[in-house]
Amino acid sequence: MGLPVRKNKVLPPPSCPLSEVLGLLRGAWAPNVVWLLSGEPRRFGELRHDIPRISARVLSARLRELESRGLVMRKVLHTSPPSAEYALTPLGRELLPAIEALVGVGTKLIAEWGGAPRRGEPRRLG
Template sequence: MNKEKIEKSENKCELQKILDIIGGKWSMSIIYALIFGKRRFKELERLIPGISTRMLVKELKNMEENDIVIREAFATVPPTVEYSLTPKGRKLEPIINELYKWGIEYGITEN
């Protein structure tokens, strides 16, 4: 019985690690915006109402460090930067779709 409680406790810890990566207030919105393809920074900023430039930079860096997002910089004037999902990030698409369906089912999201 103690072992079961320890395993559940350890699972909570693992879930917290996952939520630290994709559970930020803006993470799901960023991932959702990138599901449809590469986006420039300003495009992401326009697509996610309410996010500050500083917060978008922070979230993108975190997601890049955790191999969810790829940042691709081009040597142009002015510099061009595009973001896209990694294969690991792409695997989140069905999860986000299920969350969206759940929101519709319980009247949280409009269809």
């Protein structure tokens, strides 16, 4: 029989702001969805068209997660058939400068590599 586990009397460290922000965008395609909503509200089908490689199931899951985290709001449109429109909240808009910075770095890397490397290919630097 093992020794009993004692309760730690030290308070946990404060959470890391960087980890908290990156946690908001966890999940495949989440930054892409936020980026695509930066221009104007979009309907589900429009987002599917904007990201052709995403499945409906994954897009639906990302939109629900982003909505639950307060980054995206969903507005039901009273149309026939019923539809919904998604838009960024003010908190979601605050992430745009960081995503734009990442896009800028990605653009420079692609230019330096001479095109986007495929999975499994070594990266060509310099």
